[in-house]
Amino acid sequence: MNALITLSILAILVLYLGLYKAKNALLPVTLLGLAVGLVLALLEWNSGAAPIYSGMMQFDNFAVAFTSIGIVSTMLILLISKDYFEHISDNVAEYYAIILFALIGILVMVSFNNLSMLFIGIEIMSVSLYILAGIRKNDFKSNEAALKYFLTGAFSTGFLLMGIAFLYGSTASFDLGVIKEYVISNPTQISPLFYTGLTLMIIGLSFKVGAAPFHFWTPDVYEGSPTIITAFMSTVVKTAGFAAFLRLFMICFAPLHDFWMPVLLVISVLTLFIGNVTALYQHSFKRMLAFSSISHAGYMLFAIIALGPGSGNSVFLYASAYSIASIIAFAVLILVKRQTGSDNFDSFTGLAKRNPFIAFTLTVAMLSLAGIPLTAGFIGKFMMFSTALSEYHIWLVIIAVINAVIGIYYYLRVVVAMYFKSAERSEIQSSPYFNFVLGFSALLTIIVGVYPGFISNLF
Template identity: 50%
Template sequence: MGAFATGILLFGITLVYGATGAFEITQIQQALDVKKVYSMPLFNTGLLLIIVGLSFKVSAAPFHFWSPDVYEGSPTLVTAFMATVVKTAGFGAFYKLFVMGFGPETPYWSMTIAVLAALTMTVGNLSALRQKSMKRMMAYSSISHAGYLMMGLLSGAAGSKGLFLYLVAYVMATIAVFSVFMLVNKDDDIAGGHFSAFSGIGKSNPVAAFILALSMLSLAGIPITAGFFGKFFLFTGAFTNFPWLVGVAVINSAISIYYYFRVIVEMYFNEVADPEKFVIPNTYRLVMLLAALTLIGLAFVPEQVLALVP
């Protein structure tokens, strides 16, 4: 599926080259200004194929269908890599091309991405409600967050700060979640990834439970968390041109609270007779601590962090 998406992406790049005669973004920008290629069907088709190809990479609906099965069937470390590094690279490409590259000269692509964003967050959140596996739930959660992140592309360069803050908060929270998951599900099997595996760890492993709860609250966008401030900046940036999309995003954020809190309820309120107490290796402890401190830092000083973004 990755090769198929790459083929679509390369075909789109080829069509853009055919219309502009350039591969470099600066030269493409000149072609947009001088040749007015944004009115050419060849260029528009290429742009659409690039959007489709990158949407596959970031698991945006309706090109997300490969993601849940791959996330669940892969080793947890690989799943964490796909949910963080691959998604970050995909949105880096999106931002480089559609904000810094094509920019306001081709405004029609904004509506295409807005529709994809609304569809992506809705499909991701509604599908996550029905999951019993932690990894499948996180797969659909990752899909929904792709929808929120796409909103950061709709505010131009001004939206870069919100996109950066939200992406960092999402990546750190996801790393923390999968770190705890690997401790709970030592055998890394599908059966061990059920929500019930987290029952009682609020008492047996309070440090791991706290970090997991903090991450879930941030992913849900609960106020005074890093995820909340990330969503706030994304939503305010997109509101001027796409108020309807912000409304859809707010509704989806409310929906997501249910399945994120489901994990917290399992940890603290569903007790088991003899909960397993696992030892946290130093490597895991370091990763979880760095992720938690980053989330706390983003929550308390978001403006200072945004000041670092050029």
């Protein structure tokens, strides 16, 4: 809980730094504040946290773990944003502050113990992202992305809010413990209102995580938003969405597994095929990553479909691996687009000769996203498949393996372009900030792939 308070103060402090034109202090102060917030969050590990603020929130190990990955990912993204926002506007402090406000909403989402706090956390995050998606005020695509995100976000919030209202009408409470007790004590007499509310919650949360058939906003919003913001949305925001999804279902809806499991099965299969097959036909690296993020949502749904004690571990490890690899991909995309002015696969031609280090880190990221052994992505997929097999969803694993093979093809397209094609282009220069983020992320991807035990048994 101390991390949430610290980040709230930090966001306001950053706004004041902007007011007094302290541009050079923005990034160091923000990173220092995030580091303090991370330490304060980790200090609450195994503290036996109980619900606080009249049962509204609970900062347990689950919340600490997902808060930590959110803060670390945000720090890495902000490091590669050095000089990025300056090209968009002179008012840089507002961008840092809005990202921090979005992160505050994310912290509320992963630690809620009351449905009203889930709604508040989602709205704090969403309103911040609507602004961030449209920060390029003179860019038509950025404006389009912001408008589409706002309209679809408001639409999905309607489903979510109506679902919460129906659950309240059935149980007379927003508290997760009371809702859980209602489900356990009335196994055969659950109100139809409750089932309706549960279905609407699934629809609303599926919108937020970009799962099919509620994914239609994702490609255009991800493509039109500034690359830094797309990186934030596809990593930190998606991880928070699944953490909230999993927390709600683990605590409240596990006894009703037979009701909602077929619905999520259909959503998961649709998400895998739509994400992977559509990614095959993309010529834009950024748009490919957008459809790729849809497919990864399908994999992460496995942990909820086969809900059990290991689901938290599976989602955390998969989300960590996916986030780190995606940050590498978006960082390299920024560097390549800065030189070539394009995000097509052809822009990466001959990158291995122009900058071997950048090409190597991007290769590690692509292999991880494809689920190749000795990378974190392989461990994440392995845990997801193991979770699904434990519930005897063998046919689901077969479908997932087929989709993983499809994914290998489009991920390796950029690797082939970097190493096996040549073009006369100048060398790509990267700053120390980029080199640190790329090197650290690639190293972490390999370490988790080789020694997964140190983060695979957290919960």
